[in-house]
Amino acid sequence: MNQQLFPTLFGALVALSLASAASAQAGDSNIVIKAGKVITNAGETIENGTIVIQNGRITAVGQGIEYPWNAEVKEYPGSVAFPGFVEAHSSRGMDRANENIDVAAFLNVKDSIDPVSFYFEDALRAGVTTINVQQGDECVVGGMGYIVKPTGMTVEEMTVRPNSGLAMSATPKRGKSRATQAQSLREVFSGLQRYLEDTVGDKRQGLDHATREALYQGREADEETAKGRSMAGSTWKVDGLELIPRWEIDEKQAPLLKIVEGNQRMFVFCDSAQAVALALEVATDNGFLHRTSLVLEGTSWKAADMIAQRGVPVILSESLMYRERDPVSGEMIETFVPKVFQDKGVRFALRGGSTASKGLWYQAALCVGYGLTRDQALAATTTTSADLIGLGDRIGSLEVGKDGNVVIFSGDPLSVKSFVEFVVIEGELVYDRSNDTRVLHLDTGAQPENTAPHDPNADFKPHGKAEVPDDDGSDTDAGENEEEHEEDEESDADDKHDDDKENEDK
Amino acid sequence: MRPSPSPLAPLGLTCCLSFVALSPALAAADEEAQEDTSSVFVIRAAQVVVRPGEVLENTAILVRDGRIVRIAADLETPDGAVEVQGEVVCAGFIDPWSALGLDGSVLDDRSSDAATRTADGVDLFSNDHLRAEALRAGVTLARLQGGYRAAVGGLGAFVRLDPALDSASEAIVDDSAGLAMSLGLSLPGSMRFSRGSDGSLRMLSGDRAVDVFDRVEAVDRVAAAIETGRQYREREVEYRYELEEWQKAIDEKTLKLEKDFKKAKKSRKKDQDKAEDKGKEFKEKKYKEDKRPRAPKFNAERAELARVAAGETPLVVEVHRASEIRNLLEATKGFTRLRLVIAGASESLSVAAELAERSVPVIVWPSLSGTSRPDELSASDLSLAGNLAAEGVTVLLGSGGRDAAAARDLPLLAALAVGHGLDPELAFKALTSLSAETFDLADRLGSVEIGKDADLLVLDAMPFHPGASVRYVFSGGRLAITPEN
Incomplete structure (x- = not known):
C-alpha cells in the first residue's frame, strides 16, 4: 500500500511545487473579490458580483463565476466594488516642483515626485488609484508628466507609466502679461523650427560638400551621401527631417519635436477663454491638436464653443461653479462648468480639489447634484480621465484585461456617508481602513504604535525637545507626530481659504 | 463736416x-x-x-x-x-489709440518688447458691453496698444468692435499696426512728500514725473533701437547677396568637378598604384572650397525694428514734452524711410512747424476729464487739435489708450475739438480715412x-x-x- 501511495503523493507534491513555482514566477498570486455590488463602469452594475484578478490583471468579472482553487478570496457582501478614481492632472505630490524655468521640456516630473507625500496617502483614502502628476502650470513648457499609483516608497515602485505627456501653459506666469506669455509660447515652436532648419541645412551642406570632395578626389560618394538620407539609426517622422537621426536632436528640443511628430500627449493649462484661444492656435499651428487636452480654470469655459468645434477634450479644475456679476445689470450669474461642456458634447475629466474633502468623488457627486447623469459624472472621474492620459485600455473600469484596481466602498462611491474600506491596486491589497492609523486616531482616539500621546492643550514644544513620558527613545516619533498635526492644520487652513474665496465670489 | x-x-x-x-x-x-x-x-x-x-x-x-x-x-x-x-x-469711425478690450495685464505690461503683439492681449470674451457702446456711437474699429508704460510697448492691433466676434481671426484686422514706444511718461503713482512754501510737509499722491536724469538718454535709446533694426536689415540683405554669390561660385565649381571627374578618377588610380609600388599609404587629395556664408542670428525684436526702420511698420511714440519731441525729430532725421507718428504730444504746438515739415502725424487725445499726470497736462487740451491743424500738422484723434470706456466718446471728443477750432472736415477725416492711411488700411477701410x-x-x-x-x-x-x- 505504501508503495502504491508513494508515487501518487510524490506526483501531487511535484505538481504543487510546480504550481507555486509558476505563480511565484509571475510575481503575484490570484485574488478574488466578491462584493455585494460591483460598479464596473462598463455597462450593467452587478449585484453580488465576483472579480477575479490574476497576476495583477482582471481575468473575469460577473455573477457566480468560477475562479482558481488557489485564489485568495476576499468577501465584502455589504460593500461596493468600484474601479477606483483616476486623477488626470495633478499638481500635488511633489517636492518643489519646477515653476521657475520657463521652457523646461527636458525636465521630467519623475524627479519632483515625493513618494512619502501626504497627498498620496490621502489619495488612497479617497479611492484614487491612478494619478498623472504634472508640473509647470505656471511655466511656458513645464516638462514631462508621470503616471503613478499612490503606493510605494520609491517612484519606481509607484510607476504606472512614465512620460504621460508634456505640460504647457497658456496662462501668463508671474511677471508676464498675456501678450508676452503668448510671445514666449510661440517662440518655443518658432525656435524649434529655426533649430530644425539650421540642423537640416548644415546636414545637407555637409553632404553636398562631401559629394564635391568625392568628385574632386575622383572616387564614388559613400552611401549616405549618395542616397541623401540618414543611414545611422532611425529618423524622425517629420517631413524634411529624413536626414537627421533621432539622437542628433538636442535634448532640449527633442521633447518638443516628439510633440510635433504626434508621439506625445500635450496638456495645456488655461486660466481664461483668451488662453484657450491661444492654446488652440498654437496646437493647430504646430500639428498637435489631436494629442492635446486642455486643463481649464477660471473663465476658460467661455470658449466652450471653440473647444467643441476643434474636438479637444478638457480637464476641469476644482471650482466647478463659476460666479460673475453682469457688468450692466449687476445681476449675479452662476454657471456650472461641467454642464456647459456636457451640453456642447466636449469630453471632460474632473480634477480633485486641493483638499481631501474635495476629492474626485466629491466633484463627481457635485456634477450629479447639478443635473448631470451618474454615468456622466463617473466617466469624468474614471474612464474619460484614463483615456486622456493614454490608459483607457488599462484602467477606469472593471473589465477583463484591465489592471486589477478595485476600491471597496462601504456604500455608494458618490455618497458623503460612504468611505473607502479597502484598495486593491494591480491585485495587491494596498489599503485597509481598519489598519489606517490616522483614521483610527480620528475615529477612536487610538494612539498609533510607537508614538507619544498628543495633548492639544499642551504648550508648543520645539522639535526634538518634547518631553517624553515613556522611554524607548521616541523623541523622533514625537517630532513626526507634530509634523502630522501640522499637515492637518495646513489642510484645514486650505479649507478655510477656499471658503473665503467662495464667499468673496458670492 | x-x-x-x-x-x-x-x-x-x-x-x-x-x-x-x-x-x-x-x-x-x-x-x-x-x-x-x-x-x-x-x-x-x-x-x-x-x-x-x-x-x-x-x-x-x-x-x-x-x-x-x-x-x-x-x-x-x-x-x-x-x-x-x-x-x-x-x-x-476708427479710433487709432484705444484700450478697449485689452487685457489688464497687457495694458500695464512693462515686460514687452518690439516683438510683443498686442493682438495676443485682446480679450474678446469680456467687455462686450463696452464694445457694444462704442459701436453704437459709431466707432467700428480701434487700434489697441499694450504696454503704454514700457519703453517699447510692442505691436499694436486693429480690432473690430463688433461684440459678436469671438475669434481673433474674425475680429483682428491687423496685428502689426504700428510699433509703439514711449518717452518720458509719468510713472504710476506712489506716495511722496513735498515741503510747501510755509515749510510744512505735505503728502502727495498720484503720478509723478520721470527723473530728469532718466530722461536724458531716452531719445537716444529710441534712435539706437531703430539703428539696430536698420543694421539687422542691412546684414540680412548682405547675407542674401553673399549667399547668392557663393552659390553661383559653387555651382560653377560643381559643374567643373563633374566634367573633370573621369580625369580625377584616372589620376587617383595612378596615385594609388604609385603608392602601392612604393609601399606607401595612399592619401586622398585635400579638397578645399570657400566656406558657405553663415546666416545672421535670428532676433525677433530686431526683425520688427528692421521693419520699422524700413518704413514697413509705422513707429508710434507717445511723447509729451516739446524738448523731447524736438530731440526725437532730430535724432530720427537720418532714417529716411521711418514713418514716425507721435501720440499724446501735449506740448507739440511749439514744435508744430517741424512736425508739419517732416509730415509727422500726431494722435491727439482731446478729453473732458483732463489728466493729473504731471508731464502730460495739456494732453487733453480741447484746442490742441485745431491749433496743430492750423499749423499744417496732420492730426488724428484717439481716445488715449488708457481707459477702455473712452472709445465710446471718440465722436463726442471730435465734436468738441471741432468746437475748439478744428475744421469739421479734418475732424471727419481724422476719424476715418486718415487713420486708415496712417496704418496702411486705406485699401480696406x-x-x-x-x-x-x-x-x-x-x-x-x-x-x-x-x-x-x-x-x-x-x-x-x-x-x-x-x-x-
Whole structure:
C-alpha cells in the first residue's frame, strides 16, 4: 500500500511545487473579490458580483463565476466594488516642483515626485488609484508628466507609466502679461523650427560638400551621401527631417519635436477663454491638436464653443461653479462648468480639489447634484480621465484585461456617508481602513504604535525637545507626530481659504 | 463736416459709376451668390459721404459678403436682401489709440518688447458691453496698444468692435499696426512728500514725473533701437547677396568637378598604384572650397525694428514734452524711410512747424476729464487739435489708450475739438480715412468705395451735428446695430 501511495503523493507534491513555482514566477498570486455590488463602469452594475484578478490583471468579472482553487478570496457582501478614481492632472505630490524655468521640456516630473507625500496617502483614502502628476502650470513648457499609483516608497515602485505627456501653459506666469506669455509660447515652436532648419541645412551642406570632395578626389560618394538620407539609426517622422537621426536632436528640443511628430500627449493649462484661444492656435499651428487636452480654470469655459468645434477634450479644475456679476445689470450669474461642456458634447475629466474633502468623488457627486447623469459624472472621474492620459485600455473600469484596481466602498462611491474600506491596486491589497492609523486616531482616539500621546492643550514644544513620558527613545516619533498635526492644520487652513474665496465670489 | 456737398462730389459720382460699369465680373458675382442673402444689404441714403469732402446725393450701396460691391443711384434691391434707409451714410469711425478690450495685464505690461503683439492681449470674451457702446456711437474699429508704460510697448492691433466676434481671426484686422514706444511718461503713482512754501510737509499722491536724469538718454535709446533694426536689415540683405554669390561660385565649381571627374578618377588610380609600388599609404587629395556664408542670428525684436526702420511698420511714440519731441525729430532725421507718428504730444504746438515739415502725424487725445499726470497736462487740451491743424500738422484723434470706456466718446471728443477750432472736415477725416492711411488700411477701410470692407454708419444727420444719432452700424458687412437692439 505504501508503495502504491508513494508515487501518487510524490506526483501531487511535484505538481504543487510546480504550481507555486509558476505563480511565484509571475510575481503575484490570484485574488478574488466578491462584493455585494460591483460598479464596473462598463455597462450593467452587478449585484453580488465576483472579480477575479490574476497576476495583477482582471481575468473575469460577473455573477457566480468560477475562479482558481488557489485564489485568495476576499468577501465584502455589504460593500461596493468600484474601479477606483483616476486623477488626470495633478499638481500635488511633489517636492518643489519646477515653476521657475520657463521652457523646461527636458525636465521630467519623475524627479519632483515625493513618494512619502501626504497627498498620496490621502489619495488612497479617497479611492484614487491612478494619478498623472504634472508640473509647470505656471511655466511656458513645464516638462514631462508621470503616471503613478499612490503606493510605494520609491517612484519606481509607484510607476504606472512614465512620460504621460508634456505640460504647457497658456496662462501668463508671474511677471508676464498675456501678450508676452503668448510671445514666449510661440517662440518655443518658432525656435524649434529655426533649430530644425539650421540642423537640416548644415546636414545637407555637409553632404553636398562631401559629394564635391568625392568628385574632386575622383572616387564614388559613400552611401549616405549618395542616397541623401540618414543611414545611422532611425529618423524622425517629420517631413524634411529624413536626414537627421533621432539622437542628433538636442535634448532640449527633442521633447518638443516628439510633440510635433504626434508621439506625445500635450496638456495645456488655461486660466481664461483668451488662453484657450491661444492654446488652440498654437496646437493647430504646430500639428498637435489631436494629442492635446486642455486643463481649464477660471473663465476658460467661455470658449466652450471653440473647444467643441476643434474636438479637444478638457480637464476641469476644482471650482466647478463659476460666479460673475453682469457688468450692466449687476445681476449675479452662476454657471456650472461641467454642464456647459456636457451640453456642447466636449469630453471632460474632473480634477480633485486641493483638499481631501474635495476629492474626485466629491466633484463627481457635485456634477450629479447639478443635473448631470451618474454615468456622466463617473466617466469624468474614471474612464474619460484614463483615456486622456493614454490608459483607457488599462484602467477606469472593471473589465477583463484591465489592471486589477478595485476600491471597496462601504456604500455608494458618490455618497458623503460612504468611505473607502479597502484598495486593491494591480491585485495587491494596498489599503485597509481598519489598519489606517490616522483614521483610527480620528475615529477612536487610538494612539498609533510607537508614538507619544498628543495633548492639544499642551504648550508648543520645539522639535526634538518634547518631553517624553515613556522611554524607548521616541523623541523622533514625537517630532513626526507634530509634523502630522501640522499637515492637518495646513489642510484645514486650505479649507478655510477656499471658503473665503467662495464667499468673496458670492 | 459741412452739410453741403463739396464741389468734388460729381467727380466722385462719375468715378464710382464708371467703376461699376467697368466691372462686369462684380456684376456677375452679384447674380451668382443668391442663395445666402443674410449677408446682402442695400443701404439707401439721401447723402453718402464717400470720403471726406465728397458726398453723393440719393444713392444706394449694395453690401455682400462683408464688402461694398456696388454704389449707384438706381440700384435695385436683390431678392432676399435686407434694405436699410437713412439720411446719411459714412464710413465707420476708427479710433487709432484705444484700450478697449485689452487685457489688464497687457495694458500695464512693462515686460514687452518690439516683438510683443498686442493682438495676443485682446480679450474678446469680456467687455462686450463696452464694445457694444462704442459701436453704437459709431466707432467700428480701434487700434489697441499694450504696454503704454514700457519703453517699447510692442505691436499694436486693429480690432473690430463688433461684440459678436469671438475669434481673433474674425475680429483682428491687423496685428502689426504700428510699433509703439514711449518717452518720458509719468510713472504710476506712489506716495511722496513735498515741503510747501510755509515749510510744512505735505503728502502727495498720484503720478509723478520721470527723473530728469532718466530722461536724458531716452531719445537716444529710441534712435539706437531703430539703428539696430536698420543694421539687422542691412546684414540680412548682405547675407542674401553673399549667399547668392557663393552659390553661383559653387555651382560653377560643381559643374567643373563633374566634367573633370573621369580625369580625377584616372589620376587617383595612378596615385594609388604609385603608392602601392612604393609601399606607401595612399592619401586622398585635400579638397578645399570657400566656406558657405553663415546666416545672421535670428532676433525677433530686431526683425520688427528692421521693419520699422524700413518704413514697413509705422513707429508710434507717445511723447509729451516739446524738448523731447524736438530731440526725437532730430535724432530720427537720418532714417529716411521711418514713418514716425507721435501720440499724446501735449506740448507739440511749439514744435508744430517741424512736425508739419517732416509730415509727422500726431494722435491727439482731446478729453473732458483732463489728466493729473504731471508731464502730460495739456494732453487733453480741447484746442490742441485745431491749433496743430492750423499749423499744417496732420492730426488724428484717439481716445488715449488708457481707459477702455473712452472709445465710446471718440465722436463726442471730435465734436468738441471741432468746437475748439478744428475744421469739421479734418475732424471727419481724422476719424476715418486718415487713420486708415496712417496704418496702411486705406485699401480696406476708411471710405465708402467699391471693394472696401462694409464698415458703415447710417446716421440721422451729418456726423458731429448735435442731432446726429447713429441708427445702423455695419461691421464687416454684418448689421451689428439697429435702432431696435
